[in-house]
Amino acid sequence: MADSRVVSSVRSWAGGLVPERGTARTLALLTMVQAVGFGLFLSASTIFLRRSVGLSAGEVGVGLSVAGLAGLLLTVPIGRAADRWGARLPLVAVYALLAVLFAGYTMVSGLVSFVLIASAISICETSSTPLRMTLTYEAFEPAARVRVSAQMRSFFNVGIVFGAAMASVAVAMDSREAFVAVMVVTAACHAGCALIAARVPARRPQVPSDGRDPVRSRSGLRDLRFVSLALLCGVLELYQPILTVGLPLWIMDHTEAPTSVYSILLILNTVLVIALQVVASRAAETATGAATLLRRAGLLLALGCLVFAFSEATSPMVAVPLLLLGTAVLVWGELSQAAGSWGVSLHLPPPGRQGDYQGVFALGRGLQQTVGPFLVATVVVSNGQPGWWGLAALFVLAGVACPPLTRAAQNRRSDLALAGR
Structure with missing residues (x-):
């Protein structure tokens, strides 16, 4: 009897990890593909900037700090755009732009170009999270939203593992060609994210009960x-x-x-x-x-x-x-x-x-x-x-x-x- 309860609990736990067919599984795939690219880039980018571009550790740190601040600037305006047109279209646009920007990383030649591209990437990446959450809100009933978000995070970590493992090969090769390949694959992952996000069924944004235009309402700030x-x-x-x-x-x-x-x-x-x-x-x-x-x-x-x-x-x-x-x-x-x-x-x-x-x-x-x-x-x-x-x-x-x-x-x-x- 106890064994059957244990088996039942394990099956319930394992079943909860796997998203249901349809939109939940599509969003989990989207998250995992993005995480593969993120894991690749995170694991290899600093070494790429130091060895292939020639930036100092201080320049890399300053550039990433500037990029982080830039990422804070447009998240609220982009979120308000999602309230007007729905989250899918802005999210597809953000992923498509990230694909171009990561490919552009291969042309970074100094501090200025690094800061510009890193800042643009930071703006898009910082905006992608609230857009994904808004898309999750639009796509599911209240009882399912947190569960789907948790499943997406589990798949995100699976993707990070794959991305980091792939990056370790490039780090071991220690050549500019290997690091360029990392950036190209990262770009391809985000292009794939744009295609996957486009497959999520479009839903009209929820209209407030008072009928007011949400974009003209007071900012959440x-x-x-x-x-x-x-x-x-x-x-x-x-x-x-x-x-x-x-x-x-x-x-x-x-x-x-x-x-x-x-x-x-x-x-x-x-x-x-x-x-x-x-x-x-x-x-x-x-x-x-x-x-x-x-x-x-x-x-x-x-x-x-x-x-x-x-x-x-x-x-x-x-x-x-x-x-x-x-x-x-x-x-x-x-x-x-x-x-x-x-x-x-x-x-x-x-x-x-x-x-x-x-x-x-x-x-x-x-x-x-x-x-x-x-x-x-x-x-x-x-x-x-x-x-x-x-x-x-x-x-x-x-x-x-x-x-x-x-x-x-x-x-x-x-x-x-x-x-x-």
């Missing part, structure tokens, strides 16, 4: 409760630079663990996200449940920081298990943050304003991407254990603030609906 939630979700998303910047620096400079353990931590992160994201997202089917997940994320991320802090100056026999445990806790916080973010961003926007509000919500992620690596490297890691304690306190405060802010945002939406605004 004036909804301070929602903006605050977006920024708090950006704070909770600092798990990203912890994984990509903080942990390798921490392992090298503050622990006795072998640097090779970092690869194991990345594999652990990827496997857990692929396997558990759908399961971890089930509580985010309401705004209240999503806010609870965000609070849980803050507490789990804080706990992960404390575990990392205790690995300082310990023997490898102690440091490695602590790093593995801290990563597992951090990943559970990551899963909760991702699901909670989808929930509040999908449930709280007023009718007909999904694109605008998704663009606003992307600002929190964009600020994290711009400030996060510097914060984690220079404030957290450089200060040792006190740095981790400070970041843990920040996570707790951000997580605990999400439920009351979500309730305030829900009350405001109800008041506006009653007033007919």
Whole structure:
């Protein structure tokens, strides 16, 4: 009897990972193809810029920072365009432009051309996420939106693994031709994304109940409760630079663990996200449940920081298990943050304003991407254990603030609906 329950649970878990036929499976494929290109580019681009183009490490850092800021500029206007014409057309255009821009990377010859192309890519990539979320909102009923988003994220991580594996071949070849091939394949992936996105059935944007033109309505930037939630979700998303910047620096400079353990931590992160994201997202089917997940994320991320802090100056026999445990806790916080973010961003926007509000919500992620690596490297890691304690306190405060802010945002939406605004 117990064995049958276990088998049934495993089948249910495995079945939840696979999107249903139709639009859900198309969006999962879209996400995976984009992730293959993203994994390729992310794993090889810095080496390409250093060795083939000749940029210094400082020039690469400055260029990426400028590009990150540029990516924040147009997400809200593009989101408002999605409210008028639907998300599919702008998303197809963004992917098509990315294909051209990544191909143009092969012609980068110096800092100026690098900054220009990187900034244009950042604008398109930053806009693609809110457009995909708006498309998900348009394509599915409320009960399915978070589940489909979770499945897309699992497929995204599968694509990242494939892309990084392909990039490792180019890095091993260490030639300009190999890196040019990486850029061409990345461009081809995004061209494929444009074709896949074009296959998603077009749906008319939702019309507000009061009949007002959503494009002429007040910008979501004036909804301070929602903006605050977006920024708090950006704070909770600092798990990203912890994984990509903080942990390798921490392992090298503050622990006795072998640097090779970092690869194991990345594999652990990827496997857990692929396997558990759908399961971890089930509580985010309401705004209240999503806010609870965000609070849980803050507490789990804080706990992960404390575990990392205790690995300082310990023997490898102690440091490695602590790093593995801290990563597992951090990943559970990551899963909760991702699901909670989808929930509040999908449930709280007023009718007909999904694109605008998704663009606003992307600002929190964009600020994290711009400030996060510097914060984690220079404030957290450089200060040792006190740095981790400070970041843990920040996570707790951000997580605990999400439920009351979500309730305030829900009350405001109800008041506006009653007033007919």
